[in-house]
Amino acid sequence: MLLAVVQPWPEGKQPADGELMERVLRRDASALETLYDRYGRPVYSLVLRIAQQPASAEEIVQDVFLQLWKSADRFQASRGALAPWLFTMARNRALDFLRLKGEKQRRREDSQEDDFPEPAIARPDAEGAIDLSRRAEKVRALMSSLPDGQRKAIELAYFEGMSHSEIAASMGEPLGTVKSWIRGGLLRLRESLKEARS
Template sequence: MFAAVLTGSDSELIERLRRRDPDAMSDLYDRYGRVVYSVILRIVRNAAVAEELSQEAFLRAWNRAEGFDADRGRIAPWLLTIARNRAIDYLRSTAGQQQANTFELVSSERVTLFVQTEDRMLEQEQAHRIRAAFSKLNENQRQVLELAYFEGLSQSEMAEKLGQPLGTVKTWVRTALTTLRESFHVA
C-alpha cells in the first residue's frame, strides 16, 4: 500500500531538503518513491521509461526544494504534480504532439502552490479518501477522470475517443469532480 510510506513529517523533511542534506534525498525517495513510480508507470506503461521519468521527477524536486516553506509546504502534491507532468510530457513527445492545454507548465510546479490548506490531511488519509471517493463514481465518470489525469486528454479529445457528444463528456467530468470534491474535502 502507498499508505505505508506516506507517514512522517513533511516540514522536517523539507527543512533537510532545503539544506541539501544528502540523507534527505534517501528519505524523500523512501517516502514517495513507490507512489511516484506507480503514477508514472500508469501513464507511460513502460517500466524502463517510468524509472527514467521517476528519476527526473525526484531530481527536479531535489534541485528546487530550497523554495519550499518548511512550515507550510506539502511535498506529496508537488512531487506528484511534477511526476505526472513529466509522464504526460513524455506521452505527448512520443506522440509528436506539442504541449497543449494541460496544467504542466513549469509554473504549475511552483512550490508556492503547494502549501498546507485548512485540510491538513496526511498523505495516508488522502490516499484512502481519494480511493473511497473514486469508488463512488460510475464507470463513465471514472473513465473520463482517468483519461484526463493519466492520459492528459482534453474534453474534446475524450469526446472523440469515446464517441460521445462533448456536452455529455463535460457533464460526466463535472459530476465526477463535484462528487470527488465533496467526498474528499468533507469526508
C-alpha cells in the same frame, strides 16, 4: 558539521514534509531518502500508469526526485503541501514523455481494450505516510463508486492529459455529457477529501 545536520528523529515520530524539505535545502541527503521512502511508490505508480513502460517510468521518477533535490528552493512549504507539488511535477513529466514518444496517439487507437499490464502488488509501508494511505483509500473508493463512463472520462483527463473535446471524441460521447461527468466527479472528489480531513 554534517553530523549536526543529519540528526535521526525520535523513534516513531516521522518528520513532516516541510521539515524534510528544509533539510533537503541544507543538502541533507538522508532527508531526500526519507521523502523517497514516503513518496517514491505513489510517484512511481502514477508515472507507470501514465507512461506504461517500466524503464521509462524509472527514468522519469529518477528525474523527478533529482529535480526535487536540485530545486528544493522552488518549494515553499508556506504555499502548500509537498505531495500535490510532487505529483503535479511527476504527472507533467510523464505526460510530456507520452507526447514526446507519440505514445498517446497509438494508445488512443488501441484503447478499445484496457491493455494496461497488471502491476505487481506492492507491500504496504511499514510505517509513516498514514495520511497518504487514508487519502489513497478515499480516492480509490470514490473512483470505484463512479459509473464506468464517468470514471473513464476522469482517467483519460488525468492519466492521459486529454481535454474535454479529446475525451468526448475518444469515448464517442457528447461534449456536454463529458463535461458534466468530469465536473461531477471532481466535486465528489473534493467533498470526499474534505470528509477525510475532518
